[in-house]
Amino acid sequence: MPEQQLRYDDIEINLIKNTFGNLDLLKAIRKSFLQMPLSVVDQSLIKMNLTKDALKLLRRVFLPELEPDAPLHNEIDLWMTIKIDDKLPEEALPHIYARKMVIEYLEQQLSILEGKGSQKIKFEEILEIPDRSKITSYETFQVYSNLFARNTLIFHIEQQLSQLYILATKKEVSEEDKKKDSSK
Numbered sequence: 001m002p003e004q005q006l007r008y009d010d011i012e013i014n015l016i017k018n019t020f021g022n023l024d025l026l027k028a029i030r031k032s033f034l035q036m037p038l039s040v041v042d043q044s045l046i047k048m049n050l051t052k053d054a055l056k057l058l059r060r061v062f063l064p065e066l067e068p069d070a071p072l073h074n075e076i077d078l079w080m081t082i083k084i085d086d087k088l089p090e091e092a093l094p095h096i097y098a099r100k101m102v103i104e105y106l107e108q109q110l111s112i113l114e115g116k117g118s119q120k121i122k123f124e125e126i127l128e129i130p131d132r133s134k135i136t137s138y139e140t141f142q143v144y145s146n147l148f149a150r151n152t153l154i155f156h157i158e159q160q161l162s163q164l165y166i167l168a169t170k171k172e173v174s175e176e177d178k179k180k181d182s183s184k
Contacts, residue, residue: 005071012057013167019054021168026161029058033109033157035123050113059110061160063103078103078156094141098148101126105153126150 008016020026028042029050038046050058064076082099084092104121111117126146130139 005074007070007074007076008057008167012060015053015057016164016167019049019051019168020164022049023165025049026165029113030157030161032113033062033106034154035109035119046113055110055114058113061164062110062156063106078106094145095148097141097145098152101145101149102152102156105149106156123150123153126153 006013022045024041025045028038028045030036031038031042032046064078066075066077078099082092082095084095087095101121105123105126108117108119108121112119127143127150128146129143135143
């Protein structure tokens with residue numbers, strides 16, 4: 001069986017290793033994605049490290065799209081990761097709306113990091129809960145969708161930053177060590 005290929009090529013892996021092994025930078029990126037206040041140090045880390053290529057890679061990591069030449073078992077986008085196969089259409093709909101918000105929010109935050117966008121969706125306002133005594137069924141739907149989107153965003157951001165850190169700090173196995181392992 002052929003060796004499993006990574007979704008990232010050697011140039012991208014080198015960029016990850018040279019950029020995303022810094023925990024302070026990753027925390028600053030997380031703050032940016034979650035619209036938390038950035039210190040002067042955070043802003044400096046982002047400005048110094050997020051080159052055009054690094055921003056392009058972040059977009060690919062956070063908003064994956066289907067790629068014609070992706071290695072086998074590596075084709076993914078954010079629509080395909082919604083678990084709806086066990087739901088009726090009316091149960092799935094809030095999850096679909098939530099995912100749409102997740103994608104729009106990530107697009108917005110990536111555009112802001114790239115210096116191209118503005119903040120339309122405010123993270124702290126995603127989960128506005130109306131007065132319970134006056135809540136309509138539509139508002140119930142919206143609160144559920146928004147909570148699901150909020151929690152998905154936090155999980156996705158953490159997961160992608162962790163993946164970048166793991167790839168950045170992964171020790172490479174030398175050819176000599178590979179030969180030693182295969183001779184055992």
